[in-house]
Amino acid sequence: KQWYQRRVAITAGGVVVCIKCSGSHRDLGVHISKVRSLELDVKAWTDDMVSVFHRIGNRRANEYFEKTLDTATHPRPPPDSDMKLRESFIEEKYTRGSWSAVITSPVEELNRQLMEVVQTDQLHKTLALLMSGADVKHIDHKFDPSRLVFIN
Numbered sequence: 001k002q003w004y005q006r007r008v009a010i011t012a013g014g015v016v017v018c019i020k021c022s023g024s025h026r027d028l029g030v031h032i033s034k035v036r037s038l039e040l041d042v043k044a045w046t047d048d049m050v051s052v053f054h055r056i057g058n059r060r061a062n063e064y065f066e067k068t069l070d071t072a073t074h075p076r077p078p079p080d081s082d083m084k085l086r087e088s089f090i091e092e093k094y095t096r097g098s099w100s101a102v103i104t105s106p107v108e109e110l111n112r113q114l115m116e117v118v119q120t121d122q123l124h125k126t127l128a129l130l131m132s133g134a135d136v137k138h139i140d141h142k143f144d145p146s147r148l149v150f151i152n
Contacts, residue, residue: 007038011049013065013094014056014123018079024090032094052123060124064131065093067101103132110134 008022009015011034017025025033036044077085092098103110114134117125130136 009036009038009053010034011036011044011052013061013127014052015058015061016053020079020083021086021090024083024087025094027087028090028095055121055123056127061127064101064124064128065097066099069099097131100131101128103128105132107133107135111138111140114138115140 007016008019010017010025012030012032016038022035026035038045077089103113105113110129110132111134114126114129114136115138117129
């Protein structure tokens with residue numbers, strides 16, 4: 001297969017990227033971008049993981065990560081671009097969050113919203129809250145864990 005036909009997935013964001021971009025994602029570190037092959041890492045693709053990709057996907061992830069991106073002044077790298085250009089774009093997008101739709105609320109409000117959204121199937125909203133600084137370890141003693149939505 002040609003490089004552009006082989007696809008890999010970024011499990012932390014629910015997106016699929018080409019093999020060329022996957023190297024730059026790997027370089028970011030697993031705390032930011034965890035790369036899995038769609039063809040080779042078959043054990044990684046549980047029904048729950050596939051459901052996450054169907055619910056988030058590239059379009060919704062880009063609605064968050066590229067919210068303020070002006071492609072006229074900062075275009076996405078074309079498929080034949082060099083590695084330096086790819087690395088720079090990917091780092092700006094995922095590490096610095098240069099164009100992200102950050103929710104600018106106090107962490108207490110982010111945590112409150114997170115407690116609400118995890119009781120729905122809005123994974124894209126959960127992602128936005130976590131990327132904006134909501135504390136995944138926050139404990140709300142009023143929270144009813146029986147209302148959690150599990151991905152099936």
